[in-house]
Amino acid sequence: MRKLLAITLVLILALPALALGESSPTKGTIVVGIYEPASGDNGAGGKQETLGVRYAHSLYPTVELSDGVYDVKLVEVDNQSSNDKAPSAAQQLVSEGASIVLGSYGSSVSIAAADIFAQSGLVAIAISATNPQVTLGNPLYYRICYLDPFQGTVLAEFAVEELGAKKAYTLAQLGNDYDVGLVNYFSSAFEASGGTVLGETFPEGTSDFTAYLTKAKNEGADVIFSPTSTTYAAQIITQAASAGLSVPILAGDTWDSSVILDAAKGTEINVNVSTFFDEGDTSGKAAEFVAGIKEWLNANPDQLANNGGNDIVAAVTALGFDGYMVALETLKAADSSDRQDIAEVVSEVTYDGVTGAIAFDENGDAKRDQAFIKATENTDGSWTFVKVQGIAGN
Numbered sequence: 178m179r180k181l182l183a184i185t186l187v188l189i190l191a192l193p194a195l196a197l198g199e200s201s202p203t204k205g206t207i208v209v210g211i212y213e214p215a216s217g218d219n220g221a222g223g224k225q226e227t228l229g230v231r232y233a234h235s236l237y238p239t240v241e242l243s244d245g246v247y248d249v250k251l252v253e254v255d256n257q258s259s260n261d262k263a264p265s266a267a268q269q270l271v272s273e274g275a276s277i278v279l280g281s282y283g284s285s286v287s288i289a290a291a292d293i294f295a296q297s298g299l300v301a302i303a304i305s306a307t308n309p310q311v312t313l314g315n316p317l318y319y320r321i322c323y324l325d326p327f328q329g330t331v332l333a334e335f336a337v338e339e340l341g342a343k344k345a346y347t348l349a350q351l352g353n354d355y356d357v358g359l360v361n362y363f364s365s366a367f368e369a370s371g372g373t374v375l376g377e378t379f380p381e382g383t384s385d386f387t388a389y390l391t392k393a394k395n396e397g398a399d400v401i402f403s404p405t406s407t408t409y410a411a412q413i414i415t416q417a418a419s420a421g422l423s424v425p426i427l428a429g430d431t432w433d434s435s436v437i438l439d440a441a442k443g444t445e446i447n448v449n450v451s452t453f454f455d456e457g458d459t460s461g462k463a464a465e466f467v468a469g470i471k472e473w474l475n476a477n478p479d480q481l482a483n484n485g486g487n488d489i490v491a492a493v494t495a496l497g498f499d500g501y502m503v504a505l506e507t508l509k510a511a512d513s514s515d516r517q518d519i520a521e522v523v524s525e526v527t528y529d530g531v532t533g534a535i536a537f538d539e540n541g542d543a544k545r546d547q548a549f550i551k552a553t554e555n556t557d558g559s560w561t562f563v564k565v566q567g568i569a570g571n
Contacts, residue, residue, distance in 0.1 A: 204245035207514040209234075209504050210252050210275030212267060212290060212301065213282055217258025218406035221436050222493055223282040224483040226304055227253065229497020230279055231480070232470050237501075240508050247514070249505070256286045258406070263289035271297040276514040277507060279500045282493060283406075284308030284325075284355040291315040298516040300507070300523050304500040305430060305453065305493045308358045312541040317520060321500055321535050322453055323545035325355075328429055329362025331548045331566045332451050336400045337370045339550075339563070340425055340449075344373050346398035348389055348413075350405055351378040359404045359429050383409070386416050394422060404429035411440040418444035425449060433492045433551065433560075435485030442558035451548040454492035454532045455562050466498060466531040489559070492532070492549070499530035 211230055214223035230251065239246050252273045256266040263281075267290035270278055278294060278301040281287045287306040294301045295317050303311050303320035307328055312318045336342040345367050349356035357378070364374045375396055377389060390413070393401050401424050403413055410432050417426065418441075425447045428437075433452035441448050456467050471488045474481050481488065507526050511518040527536045536544050550563040 203239060203248045204242075206248045206250050207240060207508060208250050208252050208273060208275045209501070210254070210270035210273065210278035210280075210299075212254055212256060212270060212278050212280035212286075214258040214286065215253075215255040218408045219258040219283045219286075219431070221407050221434055221485065222305075222431060222491075223255075223258070223280075225434065225485070225491045226280070226282045226493040226497040228474070228480060228483055229304075229470070229494040229499075230501045232473050232494075233498045233501035235473065236469075237505060240505050242509065242512050256281055256283075256290070258283055258286065260285050260289040264293050266290070267293035271299060275299060276516060277302070277504050277519055279304060279497075279504060281306060284311055284358070285353060287311045287318070288315075288354060291318050294318065298520060300516065300519050302500055302503060302507075302523075304496045306355075307430065308354050309542075310354065310358075316541070319523060319537055319541040321503060321530075321532075321543045322430075322496060323548060324542055325359045325429075326362045327545065327568065328451050328548060329359050329364075330366040330568050331550075332402065332427055332429065333363050333366035333370060333372075334568065335449070335451070335550055335566055336367065336402070336427055337372060340400055340427075342367075342372060342399035342425075344375070344397055344399050346393035346396060346401050346424075347374060347376040348386075348393075348401065348403040348405070349376075349378050350383075350409065351380050353381075353406075355429075355431070356404055356406075360402065363402050363404075379409075384412060386413050387420065390417050390420055390422055393424060394420075398424055400425050400427050402427045404431060406431060407434045407436040410434075411436050414440040414444070414446055414448065418446050422446070430492065435487055435489055435491070438489070438553065438558045438560065439485070441553040441556075443556050445556070446553065448553045449563065450551055451566070452492040452551060453549065454490075454495040455549045455551065455560075456490040456495075457562050462529070463495075463531045466495065470494065470498070495532050499528065499532050499535060502530060503528050503535060 263286040551560040
């Protein structure tokens with residue numbers, strides 16, 4: 178009885194501390210930088226990618242090293258989807274004392290920031306930047322998504338095998354590394370399969386795509402491939418619908434967005450995209466993630482607005498989640514917040530994420546061998562899962 182009373186007294190005395198939420202103090206704070214567009218042509222995608230990082234941080238706000246537990250502080254900068262603004266945004270993260278950086282949505286701004294990060298010895302992990310130039314020649318830049326040579330080939334084979342396309346019309350923004358690069362990889366693979374390609378580019382700021390779409394139709398294109406930013410994508414879809422265009426439109430990962438669903442809703446336009454994740458995946462880790470982030474999004478009007486006003490889970494959001502977890506694993510492997518210590522271990526970091534197993538090759542690129550294909554086959558503003566697509570012979 179005395180033992181029971183003693184235990185009871187200890188619990189009673191502990192209640193005030195528990196009620197106040199007291200816990201052991203952390204050793205300090207480690208800064209993880211978020212280098213993403215919150216505005217500009219890629220602002221919508223950047224916000225969705227950031228949501229994945231924020232959600233992961235809400236679940237895992239600390240990291241345990243050998244000398245104790247540290248708070249993780251997210252510092253966000255807006256690179257404005259602009260190559261000109263990218264270096265100053267990157268420099269801000271350097272000045273803020275970031276130990277590691279995540280981002281960016283958009284290969285061009287990632288490439289534009291690479292030298293800033295390299296000069297500061299700061300490791301950056303691209304979440305969805307797919308252009309090879311992001312990591313090529315940039316030893317401190319890594320990525321957790323597949324690359325455009327793979328994505329372009331996947332899309333070309335899908336166009337030939339699933340859509341029966343023999344002639345493709347490609348449309349890219351002039352000077353955009355992602356657009357032009359992915360179109361080139363697609364075109365090479367499509368022509369290697371016996372198809373023909375008519376390619377055109379449009380200048381920045383274009384808002385009327387009627388002439389381009391009309392040419393695609395008049396040239397007898399079986400498919401239009403246009404991996405643009407979401408801003409241009411919405412205009413292309415809307416104008417294609419107004420023109421009564423029936424040619425399927427094919428695009429890369431940037432089009433996996435609520436912006437595209439809203440533009441295609443109520444139309445007969447058939448949009449097919451390659452992407453990194455499907456929210457209908459019923460595997461344990463993926464399903465748990467989808468359920469959790471939907472609840473998190475719906476609990477906060479601001480977060481829901483940043484997701485496009487709905488709780489559809491974009492692939493870049495899932496990748497953002499995995500990106501944050503890879504950053505934590507890197508800090509643990511380094512057992513340090515020091516940039517040099519992190520740079521020495523990051524290449525060996527692995528993580529079993531919601532988007533699949535993540536490991537880096539000798540170039541700092543993720544070892545990925547499959548993509549998800551989704552389509553706007555319905556007119557209700559939702560994606561339909563089509564298939565998992567790899568490259569023939571691989």
